[in-house]
Amino acid sequence: xxxxxxxxxxxxxxxxxxxxxxxxxxxxxxxxxxxxxxxxxxxxxxxxxxxxxxxxxxxxxxxxxxxxxxxxxxxxxxxxxxxxxxxxxxxxxxxxxxxxxxxxxxxxxxxxxxxxxxxxxxxxxxxxxxxxxx
Amino acid sequence: xxxxxxxxxxxxxxxxxxxxxxxxxxxxxxxxxxxxxxxxxxxxxxxxxxxxxxxxxxxxxxxxxxxxxxxxxxxxxxxxxxxxxxxxxxxxxxxxxxxxxxxxxxxxxxxxxxxxxxxxxxxxxxxxxxxxxxxxxxxxxxxxxxxxxxxxxxxxxxxxxxxxxxxxxxxxxxxxxxxxxxxxxxxxxxxxxxxxxxxxxxxxxxxxxxxxxxxxxxxxxxxxxxxxxxxxxxxxxxxxxxxxxxxxxxxxxxxxxxxxxxxxxxxxxxxxxxxxxxxxxxxxxxxxxxxxxxxxxxxxxxxxxxxxxxxxxxxxxxxxxxxxxxxxxxxxxxxxxxxxxxxxxxxxxxxxxxxxxxxxxxx
Numbered sequence: 001x002x003x004x005x006x007x008x009x010x011x012x013x014x015x016x017x018x019x020x021x022x023x024x025x026x027x028x029x030x031x032x033x034x035x036x037x038x039x040x041x042x043x044x045x046x047x048x049x050x051x052x053x054x055x056x057x058x059x060x061x062x063x064x065x066x067x068x069x070x071x072x073x074x075x076x077x078x079x080x081x082x083x084x085x086x087x088x089x090x091x092x093x094x095x096x097x098x099x100x101x102x103x104x105x106x107x108x109x110x111x112x113x114x115x116x117x118x119x120x121x122x123x124x125x126x127x128x129x130x131x132x133x134x
Numbered sequence: 135x136x137x138x139x140x141x142x143x144x145x146x147x148x149x150x151x152x153x154x155x156x157x158x159x160x161x162x163x164x165x166x167x168x169x170x171x172x173x174x175x176x177x178x179x180x181x182x183x184x185x186x187x188x189x190x191x192x193x194x195x196x197x198x199x200x201x202x203x204x205x206x207x208x209x210x211x212x213x214x215x216x217x218x219x220x221x222x223x224x225x226x227x228x229x230x231x232x233x234x235x236x237x238x239x240x241x242x243x244x245x246x247x248x249x250x251x252x253x254x255x256x257x258x259x260x261x262x263x264x265x266x267x268x269x270x271x272x273x274x275x276x277x278x279x280x281x282x283x284x285x286x287x288x289x290x291x292x293x294x295x296x297x298x299x300x301x302x303x304x305x306x307x308x309x310x311x312x313x314x315x316x317x318x319x320x321x322x323x324x325x326x327x328x329x330x331x332x333x334x335x336x337x338x339x340x341x342x343x344x345x346x347x348x349x350x351x352x353x354x355x356x357x358x359x360x361x362x363x364x365x366x367x368x369x370x371x372x373x374x375x376x377x378x379x380x381x382x383x384x385x386x387x388x389x390x391x392x393x394x395x396x397x398x399x400x401x402x403x404x405x406x407x408x409x410x411x412x413x414x415x416x417x418x419x420x421x422x423x424x425x426x427x428x429x430x431x432x433x434x435x436x437x438x439x440x441x442x443x444x445x446x447x448x449x450x451x452x453x454x455x456x457x458x459x460x461x462x463x464x465x466x467x468x469x470x471x472x473x474x475x476x477x478x479x480x481x482x483x484x485x486x487x488x489x490x491x492x493x494x495x496x497x
């Protein structure tokens with residue numbers, strides 16, 4: 001079973017989470033549900049620091065044994081740090097998707113874009129609907 | 135999608151189901167790495183009911199097979215299995231399949247799932263044209279197939295059969311009973327481990343599955359999906375039909391020269407001869423990533439800025455803990471240790487050509 005989705009952050013419909021700090025930076029990762037779907041993560045392709053992304057642009061790529069999945073940035077911003085620990089231990093995302101398994105740190109261009117995203121409750125509602133429609 | 139007789143069991147085990155050539159098949163039950171390692175270290179149980187079986191019977195069964203298959207079967211003994219290829223007139227691989235000599239004038243062909251109908255139509259056409267005195271029958275629907283693979287598979291299967299498995303040699307089979315049901319037990323597989331392929335009526339294959347699950351669990355056996363089957367076969371340097379080869383590829387361009395016996399006549403032989411004399415231009419090779427990244431099916435292979443080939447299979451190897459693959463490359467870039475690049479998304483990532491297989495079990 002997926003871990004509960006913490007309510008200190010925002011969620012995208014593509015299963016990313018983003019946590020916003022008062023200094024204008026934000027951490028981005030994928031949800032525990034997403035890592036469960038991917039299962040054995042064996043490689044994370046991290047962006048270069050300084051890369052500027054528009055909303056919904058691919059900011060990283062997460063690969064399991066079988067699959068290659070884009071991680072989209074739900075907001076626009078500049079990559080200011082990457083979780084380089086994932087280069088050696090990509091399975092950290094499987095173990096702790098909401099914490100140690102964060103992927104990039106960004107400086108947001110327009111924090112108002114966060115308002116377009118889901119809350120934890122909204123994300124859970126979406127997961128429920130997805131499950132029912134299957 | 136077509137379902138195997140074991141489909142409901144996969145659903146009950148909460149397997150992730152995918153479409154594999156029109157079949158609803160389990161890709162994984164838990165995760166690929168765990169299932170892969172379980173097969174390498176203990177045993178894995180695989181639903182292979184989607185593969186095809188074709189019987190060939192009659193006084194001229196051998197003559198038909200000698201004509202349509204590349205391998206010389208004249209010396210095949212009853213109880214022996216041989217890998218062979220079915221070629222079109224141009225020498226392209228329609229299918230790679232195994233031949234079971236069941237009796238003097240009786241053979242069973244075990245085909246890949248996707249090309250099965252194509253194999254069937256082709257063999258029937260040749261039989262009609264050449265009027266050999268034999269009959270062919272597609273028994274795929276009524277035949278179930280399970281693979282038990284891994285170092286503990288003999289111990290597990292032996293508990294359910296009176297057949298003398300210890301003395302059953304590699305690429306040989308016997309007809310016996312498993313869990314009280316008539317079955318063919320073949321010591322062979324697609325994982326690079328010791329193991330067995332078990333054939334029985336599709337009506338009883340579910341009961342054999344249940345018995346194996348009961349018996350095998352104590353020995354560490356787990357059900358394994360097509361995901362692990364793919365990484366296991368790739369590590370062992372075995373190709374996947376439809377992915378590493380297709381009808382535009384001849385056995386000379388892939389590591390299948392050894393299943394082509396030119397001492398006999400067969401369909402495609404003339405084309406192969408012509409190809410050989412004009413020179414082979416492309417070759418399937420093993421590759422290993424030296425830079426960070428995983429090569430995947432369809433990625434381009436680059437050498438000195440020039441496109442020289444394409445990746446046919448690529449994955450992360452759970453046993454070797456690195457990214458490996460197979461690629462079709464220009465013949466002059468096919469020698470082991472040739473430095474190449476793989477175009478992974480926007481980046482050229484370093485790789486090198488290596489000898490196959492990547493993994494060989496210690497006996």
